[in-house]
Amino acid sequence: MMAIETAMSSNDGSNHHLVHSDDPMHPANHICTLCAKFYTLGWVTGTGGGTSIRHGEHIYIAPSGVQKELMKPTDIFVMDFNNREYLRRPNVHKPSACTPLFLAAFTRGAGCCIHTHSQWAVLVTLLVERDFGKDACFEIEEIEQIKGIPKGRGKQGNLGYYDRLRIPIIENTAQEEDLTDSLEKAMEKYPDTYAVLVRRHGIYVWGDNVHKAKTQCESLDYIFQLAVEMKKLGLLWTNK
Numbered sequence: 219m220m221a222i223e224t225a226m227s228s229n230d231g232s233n234h235h236l237v238h239s240d241d242p243m244h245p246a247n248h249i250c251t252l253c254a255k256f257y258t259l260g261w262v263t264g265t266g267g268g269t270s271i272r273h274g275e276h277i278y279i280a281p282s283g284v285q286k287e288l289m290k291p292t293d294i295f296v297m298d299f300n301n302r303e304y305l306r307r308p309n310v311h312k313p314s315a316c317t318p319l320f321l322a323a324f325t326r327g328a329g330c331c332i333h334t335h336s337q338w339a340v341l342v343t344l345l346v347e348r349d350f351g352k353d354a355c356f357e358i359e360e361i362e363q364i365k366g367i368p369k370g371r372g373k374q375g376n377l378g379y380y381d382r383l384r385i386p387i388i389e390n391t392a393q394e395e396d397l398t399d400s401l402e403k404a405m406e407k408y409p410d411t412y413a414v415l416v417r418r419h420g421i422y423v424w425g426d427n428v429h430k431a432k433t434q435c436e437s438l439d440y441i442f443q444l445a446v447e448m449k450k451l452g453l454l455w456t457n458k
C-alpha cells in the first residue's frame with residue numbers, strides 16, 4: 219500500500235508533506251522516476267512531454283519548461299481535483315502547460331496521463347493524410363502488440379489480434395493548452411480510445427492507473443515505429 223503522509227500543512231504554504239515520502243510509488247517520486255525512464259526512450263527530451271498522476275482527489279503535476287528527466291519530488295505541483303486549486307505550488311516554476319489536457323483525461327476516469335514527443339508518434343501523424351472536413355485517425359490491424367490496448371472505457375479486456383486499433387489525430391496549436399478543446403472532442407467522438415495523437419507534436423496516452431498508462435504508451439510507441447517501417451516497405455496497415 220502506498221503510504222502518503224498526512225502531516226499538518228507547513229506554515230509557508232508549500233505543503234511539503236504532499237510530495238515527501240520514502241515510498242517509490244508515491245506519485246511525486248513515481249513521476250520523477252518515470253520521466254527519467256521516458257527520457258531514455260526519446261519521449262520527453264528537451265523539456266517536451268511529461269506525466270501526471272491522479273491519486274484520490276490529488277493531481278500531481280510536473281513544472282513547465284524544465285528538464286523532465288532531472289525533476290525532483292519537491293518540484294512537483296499538487297492540485298485538488300474537485301476545486302482545481304493548487305495545494306502545493308513550488309514558487310520557482312509554473313505548472314506544466316499540459317495541465318488542462320491531463321485534467322481532461324482524469325475527468326474521464328484516468329489515473330495517469332503521459333504526454334510524449336516520440337518521433338514515431340509524430341511520424342505516424344505525418345503519414346495519415348489530412349482530409350479537410352473529415353476526422354483523421356490512425357488505423358492498424360493484425361499486429362500482436364494491439365493486444366496491449368484495452369477495448370474501451372467500461373469494457374472488459376483488451377483488443378484482440380483481429381480487432382482494428384484506432385487512434386484519433388488532432389491538429390497542433392501554437393500553445394499546448396489550446397489543444398484542450400479538440401482533445402476533448404476527440405475523446406467524445408472516440409469514447410473507446412485511451413490515446414489521442416497530435417499532428418507534428420506527439421501523443422497523449424492515459425490509463426486507469428500508472429501501470430496501464432505506461433504499458434499502453436509502450437505498446438502504442440512500438441506499433442507506431444512498426445507502422446513507419448511498414449510504410450517504408452510499402453506494406454499496408456489494414457486489409458481494407
Ligand SMILES: CSC[C@@H](O)[C@@H](O)C(=O)COP(=O)(O)O
Pocket residue numbers: 264265266267268280281282283284313314315316333394
Ligand atoms: C519543447 S517545448 C514543449 C512544450 O511546449 C510542450 O509541447 C510540452 O510538451 C511540455 O510542456 P511543459 O509546460 O514543459 O510541461
Ligand SMILES: [Zn+2]
Pocket residue numbers: 266267333334335394419420
Ligand atoms: Zn507537448
